[in-house]
Amino acid sequence: REPLRCYGWxxxxxxxxTSFSQAEEQGCxxxxxxxxxxxxxxxxxxxxxxxxxHTSWKERENTYMEKPPPLQCTSLNFRxxxxxxxxxxxxxxxxxRSELLPGISLGYRIYDSCGSIARSIKGALALVNGNENVxxxxxxxxxxxxxxxxxxxxxxxxxxAIATVIGPFHIPLISHFATCACLxxxxxxxxxxxxxxxxxxxxxxxxxxxxxxxxxxxxxVRSNEDYGNxxxxxxxxxxQQLGICVEYSMTFFRTDSSDKIxxxxxxxxxxxxxxxxxxxxxxxxxxxxxxxxxxNLTGYQWVxxxxxxxDSVTASRDKNHILDGAIGLYIPKAHVSGLRxxxxxxxxxxxxxxxxxxEFWEGLFSCRFKPSLSPEVQKECTGHEDLTGVKNxxxxxxxxxxxxxxxKGVYAVAHALHTVLSCNRTCDINMKLDPLTILRxxxxxxxxxxxxxxxxxxxxGDPAAKYEIINWQRRENGIVDFVTVGLYDASLPPDxxxxxxxxxxxWPQNSKEVPVSxxxxxxxxxxxxxxxxxxxxxxxxxxxxxxxxxxxxxxxxSCVRCPLESWPNEKRNACVKxxxxxxxxxxxxxxxxxxxxLFGTCLTSAVVYIFVKYRNTPLVRANNSELSFLLLFSLKxxxxxxxxxxxxxxxxxxMLRHTSFGIAFVLCxxxxxxxxxVVLMAFKATLPGRNVMKWFGPTQQRLSVLGFTVVQxxxxxxxxxxxxxxxxxxxxxxxxxxxxxxxxGSSLGFWAVLGYIGFLATLCFICAFLARKxxxxxxxxxxITFSMLIFCAVWITFIPAYVSSPGKFSVAVEIFAxxxxxxxLLICIFIPKCYVIxxxxxxxxxxxxxxxxx
Numbered sequence: 001r002e003p004l005r006c007y008g009w010x011x012x013x014x015x016x017x018t019s020f021s022q023a024e025e026q027g028c029x030x031x032x033x034x035x036x037x038x039x040x041x042x043x044x045x046x047x048x049x050x051x052x053x054h055t056s057w058k059e060r061e062n063t064y065m066e067k068p069p070p071l072q073c074t075s076l077n078f079r080x081x082x083x084x085x086x087x088x089x090x091x092x093x094x095x096x097r098s099e100l101l102p103g104i105s106l107g108y109r110i111y112d113s114c115g116s117i118a119r120s121i122k123g124a125l126a127l128v129n130g131n132e133n134v135x136x137x138x139x140x141x142x143x144x145x146x147x148x149x150x151x152x153x154x155x156x157x158x159x160x161a162i163a164t165v166i167g168p169f170h171i172p173l174i175s176h177f178a179t180c181a182c183l184x185x186x187x188x189x190x191x192x193x194x195x196x197x198x199x200x201x202x203x204x205x206x207x208x209x210x211x212x213x214x215x216x217x218x219x220x221v222r223s224n225e226d227y228g229n230x231x232x233x234x235x236x237x238x239x240q241q242l243g244i245c246v247e248y249s250m251t252f253f254r255t256d257s258s259d260k261i262x263x264x265x266x267x268x269x270x271x272x273x274x275x276x277x278x279x280x281x282x283x284x285x286x287x288x289x290x291x292x293x294x295x296n297l298t299g300y301q302w303v304x305x306x307x308x309x310x311d312s313v314t315a316s317r318d319k320n321h322i323l324d325g326a327i328g329l330y331i332p333k334a335h336v337s338g339l340r341x342x343x344x345x346x347x348x349x350x351x352x353x354x355x356x357x358x359e360f361w362e363g364l365f366s367c368r369f370k371p372s373l374s375p376e377v378q379k380e381c382t383g384h385e386d387l388t389g390v391k392n393x394x395x396x397x398x399x400x401x402x403x404x405x406x407x408k409g410v411y412a413v414a415h416a417l418h419t420v421l422s423c424n425r426t427c428d429i430n431m432k433l434d435p436l437t438i439l440r441x442x443x444x445x446x447x448x449x450x451x452x453x454x455x456x457x458x459x460x461g462d463p464a465a466k467y468e469i470i471n472w473q474r475r476e477n478g479i480v481d482f483v484t485v486g487l488y489d490a491s492l493p494p495d496x497x498x499x500x501x502x503x504x505x506x507w508p509q510n511s512k513e514v515p516v517s518x519x520x521x522x523x524x525x526x527x528x529x530x531x532x533x534x535x536x537x538x539x540x541x542x543x544x545x546x547x548x549x550x551x552x553x554x555x556x557x558s559c560v561r562c563p564l565e566s567w568p569n570e571k572r573n574a575c576v577k578x579x580x581x582x583x584x585x586x587x588x589x590x591x592x593x594x595x596x597x598l599f600g601t602c603l604t605s606a607v608v609y610i611f612v613k614y615r616n617t618p619l620v621r622a623n624n625s626e627l628s629f630l631l632l633f634s635l636k637x638x639x640x641x642x643x644x645x646x647x648x649x650x651x652x653x654x655m656l657r658h659t660s661f662g663i664a665f666v667l668c669x670x671x672x673x674x675x676x677x678v679v680l681m682a683f684k685a686t687l688p689g690r691n692v693m694k695w696f697g698p699t700q701q702r703l704s705v706l707g708f709t710v711v712q713x714x715x716x717x718x719x720x721x722x723x724x725x726x727x728x729x730x731x732x733x734x735x736x737x738x739x740x741x742x743x744x745g746s747s748l749g750f751w752a753v754l755g756y757i758g759f760l761a762t763l764c765f766i767c768a769f770l771a772r773k774x775x776x777x778x779x780x781x782x783x784i785t786f787s788m789l790i791f792c793a794v795w796i797t798f799i800p801a802y803v804s805s806p807g808k809f810s811v812a813v814e815i816f817a818x819x820x821x822x823x824x825l826l827i828c829i830f831i832p833k834c835y836v837i838x839x840x841x842x843x844x845x846x847x848x849x850x851x852x853x854x
Contacts, residue, residue, distance in 0.1 A: 033070065035111065035126040038356050039084065039349065043095075043107025044429065047413060048127035049087055050120055050152035050162070051080040053112040053356065055283060073114035076363045078394040080154070082343060083176065084110055086403040087151055089342040090410035101418050104427050109147060112356070113158060120158040121165055124150060128171055148438055149174060149413045151406065155281065156180035156227040163189040170436040174412065176405035179306070180230045184460035191439055193461035195405040195412070196306075199227070201465035201490045202329055203234035206277060206303060208498055209327070209469065209488075211242045215275045215301075216538045217519040218244060219268060221288070222279040224251035231305065232279045245519065245538035247273045252280065254287040261291050268297060275301045275517040282308040286317055293320040299508050301515045304328030309470050312398050315480035324474050325508040329467040329488065334404035335451060340397055344387050361385075364394055398482070408455045416441035465490035469498075473506045525552050525573035528559045545572045548735060565729075567736040578731075582648050582740040583808040583815075590646050593815045600639035600823055607830045608632045614837050618846040627678070627701060631671035632830070637664035638822040642815045649727040654742035658725055659716040661818060662753035666712035668825065669760040670705040675829075676767040676784050677704075712756055719749030730807065739807040758795065764788050787828030794821045 038053065054073035062068050091106045111123030130146040149172040153159045159178035166173060167190050174193045175183075181200035183192050210218060220235070222228030228251070236246055248271055250264050268276065278285065285308040302323050308314050309328030318324075346364075350357040362368055367381035387395070397403075419441050421427040446456040457463060469486035486500035507515055523529050523542035528551055532539045545551055549559035550568045562568055566575035584590045611628060614620055620628070641664050644657035678701065723746035730739035744750045765788035798817040805813045836843050 035122055037109040037126070038112045039088075039108065039110035041088075041091075041107045041348075043091075043105040045104060045417060045433070046107045046109055046147045047087075047091065047410065048124075048147035048150040049084065049108055049110035050113050050123050050127075050150060050158075051084050051110060052077055052115045052154065053080050053084075053360075054114040057114050057116060071114060071116065071119060073112065076359060077115075078364070078392065079399065081349065081360060081394060082399065082403060083154070083406050084349070085343050085346075086336075086339060086406040087410055088348050089336075089339050090407045090414075092342070092348075093338070094411070094414045100414055101421070101423060102426055104417070104421065104423075104429065106414070113153065117158045117161045120153055121161050124162045124166055124173075128166055128169060147171070148417065148433055148435065149442070151176070151409055153178060155225070156183065156230070157225045159183060159192065160189065160226055163192040167191045170439050172413065172435070172439045172442050174409040174442075176409055177402055178227075180226050181234055182226060182230050184462055186460060191435075193409075193412075193442060193457055195408045195455070195463055196331060196402075197465035197467070197490075198460070198462045199231040199305075200234055202305060202467065203231050203279075204238045205329055205465075205467055205488045205490070205498070206305070207235050207238035207242055207244060209329070210239065210244055210275065210277065210303060212498060212500065213514055214522075215515075215517040216244050217247055217273045217517050218275040218277055218303075219247050219271050219273045220249040220277045220279065221252055221264065221268075222249065223281045223284045224253040224256075225281070227281060227307070228279045228284075232277075235277065235279065243538070245536040246277075247271050247519075247536075252284055252288055254284050265291065265295055265297070268292075268300070269295070272519070273517050274299070274515055275303060277303045278308070279305055280308060282311045282314055285311070285314050289314060289318050289322055292322045293318070296320055298322055298324075301508055301517065302326040302328075304470075306330045306467070309472075310398065310401075310482050312396050312480075313393055315472065315482075318480070321474065321509075323472055324480075324510070325506055326472040327485070327505070328470055330470045330482075331401045331405070332466055332468050332487075333484070334401045334453065336400065336404050336407050336449075337451065339400070339403060339407070343397070344395075346387065364392065365390065404451075404453070408449060408453065411447070411449060412442055412445050412455055412457075413438075415445045415447050419445075469500060471505050474510075522554050523556065524554060525550075525556070526568075526571045527551060528556050550575055564731055565738060578736060578738045580648075580740050581734070581737045581807055583646050583811045584648075585646055589808075589812055593812065593819070594643065594646060596819050597639050597642045597815075600819060600826065601636055604632055604636045604639060604826060607826070607834060608636075610834050610837060611830075614844070617837065617844050619833055619836055619844045626698065627671050627674050627705070628830075630705065631668060631675070631825075634664055634668035634671055635822055635826050638668055638818060642818045645811050645815050645818075649740050649742045651727060654725040654727050655720055657742065658744075658750060658753065659720065662716055662757065663709065663712050665757050665818075665821075666760060667705070667709050668822075669757060669764055670708035672784060672787070672825065672829070673708070673760060673764040673767065674701045674705050676764055677701075708760060712753065715749070715752050715756060719746055719753070722746055723749065725750075733806040737807075741807065741811070754795075758792075761788060761791055761795070765792060783828045783832055787825045790824035790828065791821045794824065 039049070054075055055077045056073070056075045058072045058074055060069065060072075087108070087110070091108060094100055095105050109127055111126065113120040113123055127147045127150055150162070150166070151174055153162065153175060154177040156178045157180075159173065159175050160180070160183060163173050163183065167188075170191050172191050172193060174195065176195055178194055179196055179199040179202060181198045181203070183189050183194065184198050184200065218239075220232055222232040232249060236249065239246060248267050250267055252261070252264060278288075280288065285304075298321055300322075302325075304323075304326050306329055309326065310330040315323070346357075346360070349360060358369060361383070362381060364387070365379075365381060365385045367379040367385070369381045369383075371380070416438055417433075418427070420433065420437055421429075421431055443457050443461065446454070448454055455463070465488075467488040468484045469488060471483045471485045473481045473483050475481060483504065483506075485502075485504050486498065488498050490497060502514075505512075505514075507513065519536070519539040520541075523540070527542040527544050529540040530543050531537060532541060545559035545568065548568065549561050550572050551559045552573050559572075562575035565578055567578045568574070569576050583593075585594055608629070611620055611625070611632070615625055637660070641657065641660040644653055644660060647653065725742045725745045728741060728743040730741050733739050765785065768782075768785035768788055794817050798813065801813045802810050802817075
């Protein structure tokens with residue numbers, strides 16, 4: 001409670017002081033020490049610049065008892081001096097041109113932010129308000145802005161802070177290197193523009209680059225600031241959409257403690273991924289590479305951003321080849337004529353701040369104007385050193401693309417001012433400039449530089465997104481070449497955005513093979529992926545496709561069932577057409593059945609020949625030769641009809657096989673039935689007072705055979721009309737084969753045909769059974785009884801065998817039943833007669849047939 005009371009008294013005290021202060025003086029006044037620019041040039045219109053000429057500062061302890069001393073900056077950043085020179089070059093070139101802003105001179109005020117966000121904001125406010133104390137405080141808050149636009153910062157975090165502060169005043173802030181996608185939000189940063197593409201496109205391009213090489217299991221290290229955090233967030237989101245998994249995502253900042261850095265090193269060493277995406281600023285990467293070198297973490301494939309992938313300083317510090325083979329994105333190479341020569345003229349840098357220029361000169365030439373106590377620097381500066389013989393960061397022109405971004409930003413402001421001031425041959429110098437008007441005109445500019453580069457901004461203040469794909473290739477002398485191996489253009493259709501030349505790529509440890517970075521081996525065709533429990537989607541097991549299914553792509557998430565007429569091959573990566581199966585003449589079973597059928601036909605023909613030759617003998621004449629010949633004819637038809645069951649089913653063969661079988665067998669059984677009745681009637685006629693043969697003479701025998709057969713013909717005709725048999729494909733019996741068979745059409749028709757045959761066979765069997773006790777000489781009834789017994793036994797066993805046999809075997813069962821029953825009739829009825837005719841001719845007499853020779 002006591003701290004809360006003290007806090008309340010402090011707030012009350014602050015409120016009272018503010019009230020008295022407002023009562024004493026209404027208006028705005030500068031508080032604190034005025035901030036002086038490091039580089040100054042007067043002009044009709046001023047542009048501001050914010051550069052980190054220093055990258056760090058000396059830590060200080062604030063006692064809160066006295067006014068803090070000014071920030072003491074350390075660590076010169078020569079790249080920022082180069083960018084300042086690029087800005088000065090563009091301003092000087094514009095001032096020397098007569099067609100752009102004629103009669104108007106541009107000046108500048110440039111501040112050093114020292115890499116501090118707070119100092120960046122202070123410098124931005126100084127550029128907007130001016131750094132002088134205004135005696136008339138009523139005018140201090142209403143005067144126009146001191147500068148019409150601000151160039152900078154290079155980093156995203158300070159750019160966000162500055163844009164937030166100056167956004168409400170509509171002062172344009174044009175950055176040459178701040179890439180955070182968050183800066184495209186115009187509701188937060190309405191006056192921010194940039195000449196470098198947003199990380200929204202770079203992050204997505206990096207994800208597509210990783211996907212292109214099949215790296216689905218990667219690690220990630222990012223700068224612990226807005227640039228790294230926002231860029232990595234977009235990369236991770238896009239990577240998930242592309243099926244890429246991030247094994248770890250670690251933050252890093254150049255001022256991190258040794259314990260935190262050690263944890264990062266341990267994570268990289270313990271991870272299974274071999275690809276590391278580094279979304280780092282060049283300053284963070286310079287520090288990180290030193291720590292990675294201490295642990296000799298070579299062999300990893302690094303994927304980099306534009307911040308460090310083209311940085312020669314980072315490459316020169318990679319003594320242990322940690323980043324060899326790195327690949328990443330960089331803004332397209334550019335050339336600005338005259339800039340290189342201007343860069344080496346450092347006199348404009350000595351415009352106002354002699355201390356900064358002195359520090360710059362001493363750092364550039366590694367000398368001291370005053371005697372130094374440091375043993376490292378013993379050379380004394382003369383002030384006349386020649387810059388052309390110096391080789392250091394300032395003289396490297398590898399970042400011409402970034403200098404070109406600065407150059408285009410200055411020209412964008414100049415073109416907007418040219419339009420606002422209604423310049424033709426002269427400009428309206430008296431026109432009052434409005435920051436909002438200038439901002440709107442900058443957003444709408446569209447021009448070409450002297451080198452032919454188009455400059456324009458989209459609705460978010462971003463330029464078109466184009467990148468070169470850079471590959472680190474170390475030469476034998478140890479120098480790294482930044483080789484362009486492809487292009488990425490976000491304005492093209494998705495399938496044409498990335499253009500890579502894979503042949504020219506070099507990978508870590510000078511390998512020519514693309515590194516592999518996956519959670520597990522890829523699933524080959526014929527398998528599907530099954531996620532491992534508790535692991536990311538990139539970690540899975542490979543399961544063989546189920547029976548009847550295939551997968552024809554790598555890492556397939558599911559298997560596809562083959563079409564009905566196809567079946568997977570052995571590897572289950574393709575569907576092959578199923579083998580068509582039917583009872584063929586070419587296979588052994590078909591050939592044997594065909595041979596049996598032809599043998600039966602030939603045997604029947606031989607019997608016919610014997611009966612024709614001995615047609616006048618008592619044995620042939622006594623057994624009703626007319627019915628015998630008709631029976632032999634029908635038996636021949638029964639043998640031949642079995643051939644219609646062999647071969648590939650067709651529409652005609654299906655209708656013919658069952659109908660011919662049914663009619664031929666009914667004709668056969670009708671003849672046997674007629675012979676049985678004749679035998680029975682002949683025996684009855686020998687009894688006294690019986691004259692039954694007149695009721696069953698030859699005419700009646702022919703009519704009975706015809707009548708029985710006509711009934712079957714009618715059944716078959718009705719079957720064929722209503723629902724005839726037809727060829728069909730059976731997919732149920734065998735999974736990998738197609739059975740070509742004849743469907744019955746109407747099952748009722750089929751069983752009616754068989755049922756009628758069974759009825760006649762039963763009737764024939766009964767009649768033959770009744771005649772079994774006739775005198776031995778009339779032994780045909782016994783043979784008919786035995787033949788009918790075989791016939792009925794065959795067809796009774798046929799039914800369960802037919803139903804249970806699969807595919808072509810059911811056809812074989814039916815053929816076997818036809819042949820077996822036909823052979824039974826032929827052998828039982830006619831072979832004994834042929835034996836007597838040929839082997840026992842003495843019994844082939846009328847006396848023997850009548851039994852009177854006993």
